[in-house]
Amino acid sequence: MEIASKSEVLYQQLCRKIAAMRDGTPFPTVRQLMAEYQVSQATVSPAIALLKERGLLESVPRQGMFVRRDRSGNAPKILMFHPDWDSPYLRQIQRELEWAAKKHHFNLEIILFDYREDICATLNNYNADLIVIDSITNDQLSPLQIFQISRAAAPVILCSNAVPFKEIRYVCGDDVAGGALAARHLAQLGHRRIGLLYCEPHMLTVESAVRSFQFTASSCGCSVTMLDCGMHPGDVPEPMISRFARAFRAGEYDFSALFAISDYGALKMLQALRALQVDVPGDLSILGFGNVEMPGIEELATIDISKRKIAEAVMEMAANILSGKSGFETQITIMPELVDRRSLCPLPACRTV
Secondary structure: OOOOOHHHHHHHHHHHHHHOOOOOOEEOOHHHHHHHHOOOHHHHHHHHHHHHHOOOEEEEOOOEEEEOOOOEOOEOEEEEEEEOOOOHHHHHHHHHHHHHHHHOOOEEEEEEEOOOOOHHHHHHHOOOOEEEEEOOOOOOOOHHHHHHHHOOOOOEEEEOOOOOOOOOEEEEEOHHHHHHHHHHHHHHOOOOEEEEEEOOOOOHHHHHHHHHHHHHHHHOOOEEEEEEOOOOOOOOOHHHHHHHHHHHHOOOOOOOEEEEOOHHHHHHHHHHHHHOOOOOOOOOEEEEEOOOOOOOHHHOEEEEOOHHHHHHHHHHHHHHHHOOOOOOOOEEEEOOEEEOOOOOOOOOOOOOO
């Protein structure tokens, strides 16, 4: 790994300092910066020149330097990095983030990135007051990625990813609680034999919901049959879902309810079963995860982690950072809620768990 020069390190430190200052605030002089950071003028001068070049500082004759961010209409500039992997969830969270940014009067620019590439390595190539990274595909970040995010020139907020490291800011849904809520609700409806449709790539956030579902179902006296589509990022689950649906119709599986780890997979299974004349929920209850806006969602029971609440929390955190506020929460988890619709029904011998 290439070692950054002293000027580059100081530049990143000064960017973080500016992010916590109001526009128009006087900035320390070169001599003051030399004393504060214990560096020479040869280190300070290139860092200051780069800050001016990128529109973060302005020199006023006989008055000094002032924070002057390069903004459109004086609105803070926020870059939102969004993966180019097409999914209903990603489209919906993007819309909600755009709405929340507009509510806070932010100048939001969306940049699509290749979900297979490491976006963390390029953060300092962009000029912004703040960066939001939405849904990193590899959510088990490496130590280098954590360092790159925590030392980026502009403050970074992760959206939909939880990285429990004290210098990382994030807002995400509580997938562990979501998995537990799904299992407990199906048990309360009397289902003791449950299928688990793993119709998403094997990533940390998905795994945490799956493990929580399995543990809670077991503690409620339920057995769980795993139906794994074996997906990788960019794959589609339809072929395996069709195979699972035909196997259920043929009597190869013995469960009365199915929990799908995404609404997309749940709806595809519902459609495949009904095409085979299987009654949902009479023959099989189906519960999804996500409450994502798509055709058919109005009849699918699901575990909802509010995208609106996630987006509002992201932009509220951004507002606190950009205003220089201190003492606010920088790692936020949104709790799940059950949305009960027509794809679920209790078994006749249902008892409360």
